[in-house]
Amino acid sequence: MASIITVSGLKKSYASGYQALKGIDLEIEEGEIFALLGPNGAGKTTMISIICGNVRPSGGSVTVAGHDIVRSYRGSRSAIGLVPQELHTDAFERVIDTVRFSRGLFGKPRDDAYIEKVLRDLSLWDKRNNKMLELSGGMKRRVMIAKALSHEPRVLFLDEPTAGVDVELRRDMWKLIGELRQTGVTIILTTHYIEEAEEMADRVGVINKGELILVEEKTALMKKLGKKSLTVTLAQPLTQIPPELGEWDLALKSDGSEIEYVFDTRAERTGVSSLLRRLGDLGIGYKDLNTQQSSLEDIFVSLVHQEKAA
Amino acid sequence: MSGFNYRAIWSIYKFELHRFSRTLLTGLLVPVITTSLYFVVFGGAIGSRMTQIDGIDYAAFIVPGLIMMSMFTESIFNASFGIYMPKFAGTIYELLSAPVSATETVIAYVGAAATKSLSVGTIIFVTAHLFVDVHVEHPVAMAAFMVLIAVSFCLFGFILGIWAQSFEQLQVIPMLLIMPMTFLGGAFYSVHMLAEPWRTITLFNPIVYLVSGFRWTFFGRGDVGIEFSLLFIAAMLAVCLTAIGWVFRTGYRLKK
Ligand SMILES: Nc1ncnc2c1ncn2[C@@H]1O[C@H](COP(=O)(O)OP(=O)(O)OP(=O)(O)O)[C@@H](O)[C@H]1O
Ligand SMILES: [Mg+2]
Numbered sequence: 001m002a003s004i005i006t007v008s009g010l011k012k013s014y015a016s017g018y019q020a021l022k023g024i025d026l027e028i029e030e031g032e033i034f035a036l037l038g039p040n041g042a043g044k045t046t047m048i049s050i051i052c053g054n055v056r057p058s059g060g061s062v063t064v065a066g067h068d069i070v071r072s073y074r075g076s077r078s079a080i081g082l083v084p085q086e087l088h089t090d091a092f093e094r095v096i097d098t099v100r101f102s103r104g105l106f107g108k109p110r111d112d113a114y115i116e117k118v119l120r121d122l123s124l125w126d127k128r129n130n131k132m133l134e135l136s137g138g139m140k141r142r143v144m145i146a147k148a149l150s151h152e153p154r155v156l157f158l159d160e161p162t163a164g165v166d167v168e169l170r171r172d173m174w175k176l177i178g179e180l181r182q183t184g185v186t187i188i189l190t191t192h193y194i195e196e197a198e199e200m201a202d203r204v205g206v207i208n209k210g211e212l213i214l215v216e217e218k219t220a221l222m223k224k225l226g227k228k229s230l231t232v233t234l235a236q237p238l239t240q241i242p243p244e245l246g247e248w249d250l251a252l253k254s255d256g257s258e259i260e261y262v263f264d265t266r267a268e269r270t271g272v273s274s275l276l277r278r279l280g281d282l283g284i285g286y287k288d289l290n291t292q293q294s295s296l297e298d299i300f301v302s303l304v305h306q307e308k309a310a
Numbered sequence: 311m312s313g314f315n316y317r318a319i320w321s322i323y324k325f326e327l328h329r330f331s332r333t334l335l336t337g338l339l340v341p342v343i344t345t346s347l348y349f350v351v352f353g354g355a356i357g358s359r360m361t362q363i364d365g366i367d368y369a370a371f372i373v374p375g376l377i378m379m380s381m382f383t384e385s386i387f388n389a390s391f392g393i394y395m396p397k398f399a400g401t402i403y404e405l406l407s408a409p410v411s412a413t414e415t416v417i418a419y420v421g422a423a424a425t426k427s428l429s430v431g432t433i434i435f436v437t438a439h440l441f442v443d444v445h446v447e448h449p450v451a452m453a454a455f456m457v458l459i460a461v462s463f464c465l466f467g468f469i470l471g472i473w474a475q476s477f478e479q480l481q482v483i484p485m486l487l488i489m490p491m492t493f494l495g496g497a498f499y500s501v502h503m504l505a506e507p508w509r510t511i512t513l514f515n516p517i518v519y520l521v522s523g524f525r526w527t528f529f530g531r532g533d534v535g536i537e538f539s540l541l542f543i544a545a546m547l548a549v550c551l552t553a554i555g556w557v558f559r560t561g562y563r564l565k566k
Pocket of ligand 1: 014015016018019020038039040041042043044045046047085566
């Protein structure tokens with residue numbers, strides 16, 4: 001597939017001297033959903049801001065739909081819709097006016113039918129005559145998406161679309177992104193949630209301290225990342241793992257008062273229920289169960305270490 | 311897409327006028343009331359003793375100065391707020407990520423602010439007629455002068471709005487620089503009425519040239535020659551345009 005965005009050697013040093021991007025190379029393919037993962041301060045917003053025109057690059061180059069973002073900015077920006085991380089809206093404007101405004105800003109002729117479709121798709125049509133200050137946070141975020149879509153962009157950037165959004169709205173957002181993808185729009189989103197990338201993305205990039213440390217097909221990555229650990233707090237401490245539990249990969253923790261089991265969430269059978277059954281059969285009592293997903297931070301740390309080792 | 315993005319200009323222009331329209335009533339009433347007050351105080355109370363300056367009725371004499379004064383403050387205020395607010399609220403992201411050039415941005419914001427400032431100037435001109443008979447000798451020059459003043463002060467306000475990083479900074483220049491300069495700029499008196507050394511010192515105040523030039527369009531004479539006034543406006547326009555060009559080239563306080 002052809003790439004719609006090409007980032008090469010992109011660098012950014014802020015006025016403070018802080019180097020937020022240390023030479024990013026990345027190709028985004030037309031029509032894909034690309035998730036950019038990374039801890040706070042990794043440089044995700046910086047990269048998006050440069051591509052969209054809000055921050056000036058210090059080095060390297062970017063082309064969008066064949067247009068250089070500096071020399072041919074009209075071409076590149078026309079292709080992009082941006083939903084920034086923070087909610088910035090004109091409090092006193094009506095929803096429909098602010099969406100029409102965006103379309104005009106991008107040089108497109110007025111098209112009421114299209115704007116109506118966008119607003120309906122985002123369940124905003126009933127709110128079209130409300131002022132922005134009358135909307136809830138989640139609705140405002142959707143208006144920002146409507147603004148970004150108002151000029152029919154080929155690429156949509158969503159910088160943390162689900163930050164501070166409740167579970168239901170997050171599901172809606174995922175559905176919406178899936179639908180947008182059906183229309184052929186390329187989507188680049190950032191998130192801190194692995195499951196979000198998992199749910200939606202075709203490919204995942206991980207950025208840490210201004211470096212892109214990994215870009216991979218989601219399925220491949222999830223195999224690496226999809227580990228969870230189950231901690232069983234025992235009623236009576238054990239001195240060793242009984243041989244009857246040999247088929248599970250167990251470790252004894254906290255002086256024998258806990259058993260830890262690491263399993264793959266994506267496996268057909270995680271082995272959790274059978275383990276618990278076996279424990280019962282063996283008469284090993286337990287007080288508490290706790291499962292934990294290694295946090296994104298942990299994963300980044302391990303990824304960075306892998307990088308260094310490699 | 312290529313070529314001039316006139317739709318963006320129109321969108322921003324409409325957006326700004328819509329913003330003004332939210333305060334339409336005060337926006338129109340304030341100039342009417344201030345003008346009336348000036349006429350009561352200066353035209354009535356003081357004018358009754360002064361009667362004439364340079365052979366012009368005092369009440370009529372202050373009309374050009376009044377219009378200029380309001381237009382200075384309106385232009386700076388509206389243009390600086392127009393660009394400061396999106397910066398402050400963060401909505402500037404959209405402008406920066408849109409296919410809009412620096413020229414288009416300036417035309418839109420400055421055009422809208424100048425429109426507002428010209429309407430205020432016109433309102434004052436009309437209100438003045440309620441109090442005094444003003445005859446305008448060079449109406450076309452007068453209109454052109456108003457447009458030039460509106461545009462150059464809006465450009466200045468636009469730069470101020472980009473430069474300002476707080477509401478205080480936004481206010482400080484108009485309050486501490488423009489207001490005193492306007493008061494000392496011969497809006498209410500003729501420079502010839504001052505004694506030396508003030509008369510010479512006053513000539514370093516750029517506002518003198520603007521007020522004087524505008525007064526020339528009314529009465530055919532001013533404190534200084536009209537050519538100096540025109541020269542001064544041209545210089546001001548050139549400086550502002552250069553500054554704006556530099557702002558956009560370097561992204562100064564707009565892009566990190
Ligand atoms: N205007 C600025 N001036 C100086 N440093 C900045 C500026 N903006 C961002 N930074 C720094 O650049 C780094 C990257 O910031 P960025 O916003 O790109 O991170 P991010 O990956 O989007 O983080 P988050 O997940 O918290 O949104 C951070 O260390 C941040 O402090
Ligand atoms: Mg961010």
